[in-house]
Amino acid sequence: METLFIGKNLLFLTEVESTNTYAMDMLRNVNAIEGTVVYTNNQTKGRGQRGALWSSENASNITASVVLKPQFLSIEKSFYLSKISALALYDVLAEILPGSQYDIKIKWPNDILVNKRKISGVLIENIFQQHNIQYSVIGIGFNVNQTEFGELKNVATSFKRITTKEINRQLVLEKLCMYLEKWYLILKANRFEEINNCYQQHLFGFNEMILFKKPDNSILKGVVLGVAESGKLRVYDALSEKEVQFDLKEVGFILEDQA
Ligand code: BTN
Numbered sequence: 001m002e003t004l005f006i007g008k009n010l011l012f013l014t015e016v017e018s019t020n021t022y023a024m025d026m027l028r029n030v031n032a033i034e035g036t037v038v039y040t041n042n043q044t045k046g047r048g049q050r051g052a053l054w055s056s057e058n059a060s061n062i063t064a065s066v067v068l069k070p071q072f073l074s075i076e077k078s079f080y081l082s083k084i085s086a087l088a089l090y091d092v093l094a095e096i097l098p099g100s101q102y103d104i105k106i107k108w109p110n111d112i113l114v115n116k117r118k119i120s121g122v123l124i125e126n127i128f129q130q131h132n133i134q135y136s137v138i139g140i141g142f143n144v145n146q147t148e149f150g151e152l153k154n155v156a157t158s159f160k161r162i163t164t165k166e167i168n169r170q171l172v173l174e175k176l177c178m179y180l181e182k183w184y185l186i187l188k189a190n191r192f193e194e195i196n197n198c199y200q201q202h203l204f205g206f207n208e209m210i211l212f213k214k215p216d217n218s219i220l221k222g223v224v225l226g227v228a229e230s231g232k233l234r235v236y237d238a239l240s241e242k243e244v245q246f247d248l249k250e251v252g253f254i255l256e257d258q259a
Protein backbone atom coordinates (compact mmCIF):
# COMPACT_ATOMS: atom_id res chain seq x y z
CA MET A 1 0.00 0.00 0.00
CA GLU A 2 1.58 3.25 -1.12
CA THR A 3 0.05 5.44 1.54
CA LEU A 4 1.32 7.08 4.71
CA PHE A 5 -1.22 5.59 7.08
CA ILE A 6 -4.61 4.70 5.55
CA GLY A 7 -4.63 0.97 4.84
CA LYS A 8 -1.21 0.29 6.36
CA ASN A 9 -3.02 -1.76 8.96
CA LEU A 10 -5.33 -3.90 6.84
CA LEU A 11 -7.66 -6.33 8.55
CA PHE A 12 -9.47 -8.86 6.35
CA LEU A 13 -12.40 -10.85 7.71
CA THR A 14 -13.99 -13.63 5.63
CA GLU A 15 -17.37 -12.79 7.09
CA VAL A 16 -18.65 -10.26 9.62
CA GLU A 17 -21.96 -8.66 10.61
CA SER A 18 -20.84 -5.24 9.48
CA THR A 19 -17.35 -3.82 9.08
CA ASN A 20 -18.62 -0.55 10.59
CA THR A 21 -19.94 -2.31 13.69
CA TYR A 22 -16.66 -4.23 13.95
CA ALA A 23 -14.54 -1.08 13.63
CA MET A 24 -16.70 0.84 16.14
CA ASP A 25 -16.42 -2.06 18.63
CA MET A 26 -12.65 -2.09 18.14
CA LEU A 27 -12.47 1.63 18.92
CA ARG A 28 -14.65 1.27 22.00
CA ASN A 29 -13.01 -1.84 23.42
CA VAL A 30 -9.42 -2.24 22.27
CA ASN A 31 -8.67 0.84 20.16
CA ALA A 32 -7.17 0.79 16.66
CA ILE A 33 -4.48 2.87 15.02
CA GLU A 34 -5.56 5.65 12.72
CA GLY A 35 -5.90 4.46 9.15
CA THR A 36 -6.86 0.90 10.08
CA VAL A 37 -9.03 -0.61 7.35
CA VAL A 38 -11.40 -3.47 8.11
CA TYR A 39 -12.78 -5.22 5.03
CA THR A 40 -14.69 -8.36 4.29
CA ASN A 41 -16.07 -10.61 1.58
CA ASN A 42 -19.42 -10.94 3.24
CA GLN A 43 -21.47 -8.82 5.62
CA THR A 44 -24.37 -10.60 7.26
CA LYS A 45 -25.89 -7.36 8.58
CA GLY A 46 -24.45 -4.64 6.37
CA ARG A 47 -25.86 -1.26 7.30
CA GLY A 48 -26.81 1.64 5.04
CA GLN A 49 -27.90 5.17 5.75
CA ARG A 50 -31.10 5.92 7.63
CA GLY A 51 -31.30 2.45 9.16
CA ALA A 52 -31.46 0.70 5.78
CA LEU A 53 -29.72 -2.59 5.04
CA TRP A 54 -26.75 -2.70 2.71
CA SER A 55 -26.61 -5.92 0.75
CA SER A 56 -23.65 -6.86 -1.34
CA GLU A 57 -22.93 -10.08 -3.27
CA ASN A 58 -20.34 -12.32 -1.59
CA ALA A 59 -16.74 -11.64 -2.67
CA SER A 60 -17.76 -9.29 -5.48
CA ASN A 61 -17.52 -5.80 -4.09
CA ILE A 62 -15.74 -3.59 -1.60
CA THR A 63 -17.27 -3.49 1.86
CA ALA A 64 -14.75 -1.71 4.04
CA SER A 65 -14.49 0.62 7.02
CA VAL A 66 -11.68 3.09 7.59
CA VAL A 67 -10.78 4.27 11.10
CA LEU A 68 -9.92 7.95 11.35
CA LYS A 69 -9.15 10.13 14.35
CA PRO A 70 -10.00 13.63 13.18
CA GLN A 71 -9.56 15.25 16.57
CA PHE A 72 -8.76 18.53 14.81
CA LEU A 73 -12.33 18.71 13.44
CA SER A 74 -15.13 20.39 15.39
CA ILE A 75 -18.56 18.77 15.47
CA GLU A 76 -19.96 21.63 13.34
CA LYS A 77 -17.54 20.68 10.60
CA SER A 78 -18.28 16.94 10.64
CA PHE A 79 -19.94 17.09 7.21
CA TYR A 80 -16.47 17.57 5.77
CA LEU A 81 -15.90 13.86 6.40
CA SER A 82 -18.82 13.15 4.09
CA LYS A 83 -17.42 15.48 1.49
CA ILE A 84 -13.91 14.01 1.48
CA SER A 85 -15.24 10.44 1.37
CA ALA A 86 -17.37 11.27 -1.65
CA LEU A 87 -14.45 13.05 -3.32
CA ALA A 88 -12.14 10.07 -2.74
CA LEU A 89 -14.69 7.73 -4.31
CA TYR A 90 -15.20 10.18 -7.16
CA ASP A 91 -11.45 10.22 -7.84
CA VAL A 92 -11.21 6.42 -7.86
CA LEU A 93 -14.05 6.22 -10.37
CA ALA A 94 -12.67 9.00 -12.54
CA GLU A 95 -9.40 7.07 -12.69
CA ILE A 96 -10.84 3.63 -13.46
CA LEU A 97 -13.62 4.87 -15.75
CA PRO A 98 -11.86 7.29 -18.05
CA GLY A 99 -13.70 8.87 -20.96
CA SER A 100 -16.68 11.05 -21.44
CA GLN A 101 -19.32 8.34 -21.74
CA TYR A 102 -19.44 8.04 -17.95
CA ASP A 103 -21.34 10.70 -16.09
CA ILE A 104 -19.93 10.47 -12.56
CA LYS A 105 -21.75 12.54 -9.94
CA ILE A 106 -21.89 12.91 -6.18
CA LYS A 107 -25.46 12.59 -4.99
CA TRP A 108 -25.75 14.52 -1.73
CA PRO A 109 -24.66 13.66 0.84
CA ASN A 110 -22.15 11.05 -0.33
CA ASP A 111 -23.50 8.53 -2.83
CA ILE A 112 -21.75 8.21 -6.14
CA LEU A 113 -23.83 7.85 -9.28
CA VAL A 114 -22.55 6.69 -12.64
CA ASN A 115 -25.00 7.50 -15.43
CA LYS A 116 -27.60 8.15 -12.73
CA ARG A 117 -27.25 4.76 -11.04
CA LYS A 118 -25.74 4.29 -7.61
CA ILE A 119 -22.33 2.61 -7.57
CA SER A 120 -21.30 3.38 -4.01
CA GLY A 121 -22.57 4.56 -0.66
CA VAL A 122 -20.94 5.73 2.55
CA LEU A 123 -22.01 5.33 6.17
CA ILE A 124 -20.05 7.51 8.59
CA GLU A 125 -20.23 6.94 12.33
CA ASN A 126 -18.54 9.30 14.76
CA ILE A 127 -17.56 9.21 18.41
CA PHE A 128 -17.47 12.71 19.86
CA GLN A 129 -15.39 14.15 22.66
CA GLN A 130 -16.63 17.50 23.91
CA HIS A 131 -16.73 19.80 20.86
CA ASN A 132 -14.62 17.71 18.56
CA ILE A 133 -14.72 14.39 16.78
CA GLN A 134 -12.64 11.81 18.56
CA TYR A 135 -13.03 8.84 16.23
CA SER A 136 -14.72 8.37 12.91
CA VAL A 137 -15.49 5.20 11.01
CA ILE A 138 -15.95 5.71 7.29
CA GLY A 139 -17.89 2.73 5.95
CA ILE A 140 -17.74 2.27 2.22
CA GLY A 141 -19.83 0.01 0.03
CA PHE A 142 -18.55 0.07 -3.53
CA ASN A 143 -20.07 -2.17 -6.21
CA VAL A 144 -17.20 -3.59 -8.22
CA ASN A 145 -17.83 -6.96 -9.90
CA GLN A 146 -21.48 -7.64 -9.04
CA THR A 147 -23.73 -7.73 -12.10
CA GLU A 148 -27.09 -8.93 -10.75
CA PHE A 149 -29.00 -6.43 -8.63
CA GLY A 150 -32.47 -7.99 -8.53
CA GLU A 151 -35.12 -5.43 -7.70
CA LEU A 152 -32.47 -2.70 -7.58
CA LYS A 153 -31.52 -3.30 -11.20
CA ASN A 154 -32.74 0.11 -12.35
CA VAL A 155 -31.11 2.06 -9.57
CA ALA A 156 -27.81 0.29 -8.85
CA THR A 157 -24.74 -0.39 -10.91
CA SER A 158 -21.15 -1.59 -10.61
CA PHE A 159 -17.83 -1.23 -12.37
CA LYS A 160 -18.37 -4.54 -14.18
CA ARG A 161 -21.94 -3.77 -15.15
CA ILE A 162 -20.78 -0.55 -16.78
CA THR A 163 -17.63 -1.78 -18.50
CA THR A 164 -18.33 -5.56 -18.78
CA LYS A 165 -14.82 -6.05 -17.38
CA GLU A 166 -13.77 -7.54 -14.05
CA ILE A 167 -11.40 -5.50 -11.96
CA ASN A 168 -9.16 -6.61 -9.11
CA ARG A 169 -10.86 -5.53 -5.87
CA GLN A 170 -7.58 -5.21 -3.99
CA LEU A 171 -6.38 -2.70 -6.55
CA VAL A 172 -9.57 -0.65 -6.19
CA LEU A 173 -9.23 -0.73 -2.39
CA GLU A 174 -5.65 0.51 -2.66
CA LYS A 175 -6.71 3.42 -4.85
CA LEU A 176 -9.50 4.20 -2.44
CA CYS A 177 -7.09 4.35 0.51
CA MET A 178 -4.76 6.55 -1.50
CA TYR A 179 -7.42 9.09 -2.47
CA LEU A 180 -9.04 9.08 0.95
CA GLU A 181 -5.67 9.86 2.48
CA LYS A 182 -5.11 12.63 -0.07
CA TRP A 183 -8.43 14.32 0.81
CA TYR A 184 -8.04 13.71 4.53
CA LEU A 185 -4.69 15.50 4.50
CA ILE A 186 -6.28 18.38 2.57
CA LEU A 187 -8.92 18.58 5.30
CA LYS A 188 -6.30 18.41 8.03
CA ALA A 189 -4.55 21.34 6.37
CA ASN A 190 -7.80 23.37 6.67
CA ARG A 191 -8.10 23.72 2.90
CA PHE A 192 -11.88 23.91 3.15
CA GLU A 193 -12.44 25.98 0.04
CA GLU A 194 -10.72 23.45 -2.17
CA ILE A 195 -12.91 20.70 -0.73
CA ASN A 196 -16.08 22.76 -1.12
CA ASN A 197 -15.30 23.72 -4.70
CA CYS A 198 -14.53 20.19 -5.83
CA TYR A 199 -17.52 18.73 -4.01
CA GLN A 200 -19.86 21.31 -5.50
CA GLN A 201 -18.45 20.88 -8.97
CA HIS A 202 -19.39 17.19 -8.98
CA LEU A 203 -22.70 17.52 -7.18
CA PHE A 204 -25.72 16.01 -8.91
CA GLY A 205 -28.24 18.74 -9.78
CA PHE A 206 -25.86 21.62 -9.21
CA ASN A 207 -27.02 24.59 -11.32
CA GLU A 208 -29.51 22.29 -13.01
CA MET A 209 -33.29 22.15 -12.79
CA ILE A 210 -34.15 18.75 -11.29
CA LEU A 211 -36.98 17.06 -9.43
CA PHE A 212 -37.03 16.21 -5.73
CA LYS A 213 -39.39 14.03 -3.76
CA LYS A 214 -40.52 15.11 -0.31
CA PRO A 215 -41.49 12.69 2.50
CA ASP A 216 -45.20 13.37 1.80
CA ASN A 217 -44.53 12.23 -1.81
CA SER A 218 -45.03 15.71 -3.22
CA ILE A 219 -42.66 16.78 -5.98
CA LEU A 220 -40.48 19.83 -5.84
CA LYS A 221 -38.80 21.36 -8.88
CA GLY A 222 -35.59 23.17 -8.13
CA VAL A 223 -31.88 23.75 -8.53
CA VAL A 224 -29.15 22.55 -6.17
CA LEU A 225 -27.28 25.61 -4.92
CA GLY A 226 -24.77 23.71 -2.82
CA VAL A 227 -24.44 22.46 0.71
CA ALA A 228 -24.58 24.58 3.85
CA GLU A 229 -21.78 24.31 6.44
CA SER A 230 -24.21 22.23 8.53
CA GLY A 231 -24.39 19.67 5.73
CA LYS A 232 -27.94 20.59 4.72
CA LEU A 233 -28.73 20.63 1.01
CA ARG A 234 -29.44 24.12 -0.34
CA VAL A 235 -32.07 24.16 -3.06
CA TYR A 236 -33.65 26.98 -5.05
CA ASP A 237 -37.36 26.14 -5.10
CA ALA A 238 -38.72 27.12 -8.53
CA LEU A 239 -42.28 27.50 -7.23
CA SER A 240 -41.68 29.78 -4.25
CA GLU A 241 -38.60 31.32 -5.91
CA LYS A 242 -36.82 31.02 -2.56
CA GLU A 243 -33.93 29.06 -1.14
CA VAL A 244 -34.92 26.09 0.99
CA GLN A 245 -32.66 23.77 2.97
CA PHE A 246 -33.11 20.08 3.53
CA ASP A 247 -31.82 17.61 6.06
CA LEU A 248 -31.13 13.98 5.17
CA LYS A 249 -34.61 12.63 5.79
CA GLU A 250 -36.39 15.62 4.31
CA VAL A 251 -35.78 15.11 0.62
CA GLY A 252 -34.98 12.54 -2.06
CA PHE A 253 -33.88 12.87 -5.65
CA ILE A 254 -35.88 11.75 -8.65
CA LEU A 255 -33.48 10.25 -11.15
CA GLU A 256 -35.58 10.26 -14.32
CA ASP A 257 -33.59 7.77 -16.36
CA GLN A 258 -34.06 4.90 -13.95
CA ALA A 259 -37.49 3.65 -15.03
C1 BTN B 1 -25.71 3.87 2.03
O1 BTN B 1 -25.59 4.28 0.88
O2 BTN B 1 -26.82 3.70 2.54
C2 BTN B 1 -24.46 3.60 2.82
C3 BTN B 1 -23.94 2.21 2.59
C4 BTN B 1 -22.70 1.90 3.38
C5 BTN B 1 -22.31 0.45 3.29
C6 BTN B 1 -20.98 0.16 3.89
S1 BTN B 1 -20.40 -1.46 3.49
C7 BTN B 1 -19.11 -1.32 4.65
C8 BTN B 1 -19.67 -0.59 5.85
N1 BTN B 1 -20.27 -1.53 6.79
C9 BTN B 1 -21.59 -1.36 6.88
O3 BTN B 1 -22.35 -2.05 7.59
N2 BTN B 1 -21.98 -0.36 6.09
C10 BTN B 1 -20.87 0.25 5.40
